[in-house]
Amino acid sequence: MKSEYTWRNFYSLLLSAHPSRLKLIFGIVFNGISAVLASILPIFIQKVIDSFSQQGQQVVIGNYYLIVFVIFFIQAVAQVIGNYSLNVVGVDVVTNLRIRLWNKVVKLPKVFFDRNNSGELSSRIVNDTSMIYDLVSREVAQFFNAIIYISIGVIVLFILDWKLLIVVLFGIPLFFILFIPVGRILSKISKNIQDSIANLNERAFQMTSENTLTKISSAENFEIGIGKKKIATLKQHLVKQIKILAFLTPVVNLIVMGIVISIITYGGIRVADGTLSVGTLIGFMIVVVMIINPISNLSSFFSELQRTKGATERISEILNERVEKLELGQNIDIRGKSLRLREVEFRYQNQDDGFKLNNINMSIEVGSKHALVGPSGGGKSTILALIERLYDLDSGEILLGNLNVNEISLKSWRSQIGYVSQENDLISGTIKENLLYGLIEENVDDTDIIFACKAAFAWEFIEEMSDKLDTMIGERGVTLSGGQRQRLSIARTFLRNPNILLLDEATANLDSNSEKQIQDAIDNIMKGRTVIAIAHRLSTIINSDQIYFVQEGTITGYGTHEELLGSHHLYKEFYKQQMESGL
């Protein structure tokens, strides 16, 4: 299923970052000028030296000094401009790619995040992209400079003796024979390196964020073992790369030696039969030695190209993922319309434990309160996720009035639905930033925020904090208790004034005092809205208009509390147990 990552994919990835052609050409041309000047500079330096040995040449020496200085100056300026331009192109390309990747990842569907790890993804965005910077800013300049040096060298060699040049040219295919397979291996190793970095990043992220778990589980040694293993894997790939790169240099030298020996042999024969002067042969050898460095730069460019190609494979894959089309569809005011789930079927793509939502039917009238109850893992949260449209249905439909909700744009739909999830996610930032997350700040003033906080019973703890709404929370800030987080989530939802409210177990795991407050907060926010609530504590949903019992992906019964007590055995059991344990 996975398509191969070709050179074409790689180039279109580079081009998709819109490198400025002008700056690129500028960079290459100025680097080129600098290379040409650098290669003719020795001629003038030699003239200066030679002039010393001749009498009465002061004026000439002065001129040569001046020429050397001017050439050196122009060469230096050209190099500065050239290097600067190419580095700017490199930074631009990396920046554009990072932005594209960022914008892409933000909009990927939930299915993608179920399959991929966040630590790994962040590594892709930050680390993998930087390989491209090195390629563009450093290797490209070296490549073009090498071409210039080699071209000048070859022209000089041609002038000196074209027959001898042919011997040199025979050596060139050898480089290709060597570099094509080696390049492929390097590309693969490079991919492995980036994968290992991503993997290590993922674990490092987990090791730091789940540090409490490590402590309470006394899992420090276990975690050290895992770190060691992952770091060692990365090292292994790095060493492999070092070995190949290290072997490359002597092999290149061997080829060069071969060429030099061929020149000496053939040149020697020619000198012997009088068709070549010794001076020309020596001159020829000097030029060949001069272009050896550029030739090895050229080869390093190709291996670098292969490495970057390998490292960017995942970036390209991510950029080809399908994003959620948030704006596609109608913008509809969902007020006053009933919600209906009809024969909904769904299974998670990434799991094979056989969980499946079967034939889910629900009818939710405007302003009514519905509740989902049932054993853990039965599928309650999944139903809410489907209503929120975090996943696509396998079959069946969700209808708003008579309209399939897929006709409504995701943006319009989600912005009118309040979803207090099981996780009570917070971002790191101030309380206010958390409450306003996703809202346009200008449209909400502090009075609205405080009102929402009061309704959610969150104001009482916010008020006690020194910076009130501006208190930093989440990572690097004040850590909130479970109940406080929930109340903050409720306030956030309240502020959005949603028409349909999805509440996932907002009252689980709390002491009775906090539970009461949260229950009151929910009652406040529920007024005048259509609500679907999941609860483990039946006391909180007894008054619902309709209670659905969800079990193993199926609704096994529904009705009011009284009706279910009479008709549903397991519901009755649930209720009895909770009454007995005093919940």
Ligand SMILES: Nc1ncnc2c1ncn2[C@@H]1O[C@H](COP(=O)(O)OP(=O)(O)OP(=O)(O)O)[C@@H](O)[C@H]1O
């Ligand atoms: N993102 C996911 N990817 C794959 N499988 C999932 C995902 N979320 C839930 N599941 C699986 O789907 C099944 C139903 O889970 P769900 O969260 O809907 O249960 P629940 O009724 O809300 O349980 P609980 O009362 O414990 O919250 C479980 O088997 C669970 O493992």
Ligand SMILES: [Mg+2]
């Ligand atoms: Mg759940």
